[in-house]
Amino acid sequence: MFESLQAAQADAILGLIAEYRNDPRDNKIDLGVGVYRTAQGDTPVLDVVKRAEQMLVDQQMSKSYIGTAGAADFNSAMQALVFGDAGPTDRLATIQTPGGSGSLRVAAGMILRASPDASVWVSEPTWANHVPLLGGAGVTLKPYPYYDTENHVIKIDEMLAALRMAPAGDIVLLHACCHNPSGLDLSVDDWQAVADVVVERELVPFIDMAYQGFVENLDSDAYAVRLMAERVPEMMVATSCSKNFGLYRDRVGTLSLLAADTAARDIVSSQVNNLVRSIYSVPPDHGAAVVSLILHDEGLRGAWVTELAQMRERLIDMRVLLAEALAEKAPEHNFSHLARATGMFCFLGVTVEQIARLKKDFGVYMVNSSRINVAGITPDNVNYLADSIVATLRNE
Ligand SMILES: Cc1ncc(COP(=O)(O)O)c(C=O)c1O
Missing domain, CATH: 3.90.1150.10 (Aspartate Aminotransferase, domain 1)
Known part of the structure; x- marks a missing residue:
């Protein structure tokens, strides 16, 4: 063979x-x-990770399987970190994934299940792995202009013009912050303009947030996610804890799917769990358990915010x-x-x-x-x- x-x-x-x-x-x-x-x-x-790992060693009573969605306490803490305390929890399904890459791959599977003819619009250029992770899964990718290599600015007008041409139901992959590879992010005004086009053209935002906390702080770095969540009926958000918790090899991330209402959310949730079962069955536990301990403990959380800064x-x-x-x-x-x-x-x-x-x-x-x-x-x-x-x- x-x-x-x-x-x-x-x-x-x-x-x-x-x-x-x-x-x-x-x-x-x-x-x-x-x-x-x-x-x-x-x-x-990170020092705070070492401390949480020690607590985990002392406290963990079982290495039995966790479910397809991962740990509920991790998912709720990550959902709050990403969408804020006022996030639309009744419309959100969040699952624990093997890193941001695992999240992107599961998202690709969800696109193929829910809307196989939709294209995903990606910034030109985008993170090199977006192409194999999404395109390799069978999703059609189309580029939108983003980085002006001559003047080192974002081609916001061209970007908006390209998105205005996208058919309703197409998906727009956006980098929440710390755009990889250019490092140039949309301004607040640009994000508002992108949100206007997304709403007007009935596009589905798909936000990749691999660097929350690396621009200014955890809340303002999530601005794009929270703005879109207020304005659209449906979206997807992939996160990674590789960089902001330094947990690269432990493979920690989430995929959040925002649905039009709670009933639709429950259907989406059943589909994404069914999909995960057919790929890797259950996510790895260790890193997510460490993140969960940190996010739920005020002292550890404060120490993490300091190390992240x-x-x-x-x-x-x-x-x-x-x-x-x-x-x-x-x-x-x-x-x-x-x-x-x-x-x-x-x-x-x-x-x-x-x-x-x-x-x-x-x-x-x-x-x-x-x-x-x-x-x-x-x-x-x-x-x-x-x-x-x-x-x-x-x-x-
Ligand atoms: C834009 C972007 N998305 C997602 C990821 C996913 O990282 P990981 O799979 O290591 O969590 C990265 C990592 O470099 C990235 O730069």
Whole structure:
């Protein structure tokens, strides 16, 4: 059977990680991989997670199966975190999923069950994995304009024009905050305009929120979700606890489905649980149990908010440091978008040839789109990084 297979195309990021690892230079810099890092280059377990894990070890009495929807206490706490205390709970079904990716894949299955002819509109560009996760499941994807690579701004007018052409019932995938890969988010006014089009054209918002807490705070980062939930009858929201709880490998996320009324919600709930049973049966428990302990305990929750703020502030500081260093060393170029962007990513805005030179001559690694993870920047390497970029741009 397997003789019919050919090797799958290698993942660009994995190849880059391997090259970086094998690079003997001491001053090499990794701006490719998509995880948070401290100034020491670590992706540590949060202290609050360690504390909650210890409590879990002491308290957990059984490793028996949890149901297809996961743990009810986790789901209710996550629903409140995402939709706020005034969320439309009577119309919402929230399930625990294996990370944000698992959530997106289940959402794709729900689209195919509920509306197989609908297309999902995705930003151009979008997170690279949206394409295999949704398209690979059989959903039709269509692009809407988003990022202006010349001027480093959002093409809001073109985006709205494209969405105005979408047929009723189509689905619009939106990044709640920290747009991956561009780092540029819609403003409050832009979100209102998008919501107007969504309502007018009877589109279904599908919001991916993988970075809640990385822009400003947990509530304001959920603005888009809460705005849409007030204005539309139906929507889907995928969340991930990989970044904001640092639980990458434990696979924690949710899928929330907003239905027109409680009766419709119950039908949606039965369908999504039936779907999960046919894919992975039940979600992994450990990480979600840790999140639930943190969200339900005032002290732990406060400690988490503090650690989350530390991660956020480090990313903001590194963006500003690099933008300032480049402004000083290369005033003929405009890198102000680096400081305007949010979250872990943004485009540096250099060519594929310049990316190759940065790697070869300076040991600075990034993916070919020039998306950089600002968590790879530290106060110690920022000058070397800026010098490398400037030398490359000036062809020195
Ligand atoms: C936009 C976006 N959505 C979803 C995810 C899902 O992450 P995970 O499956 O690790 O929870 C990520 C992770 O990088 C992301 O950037």
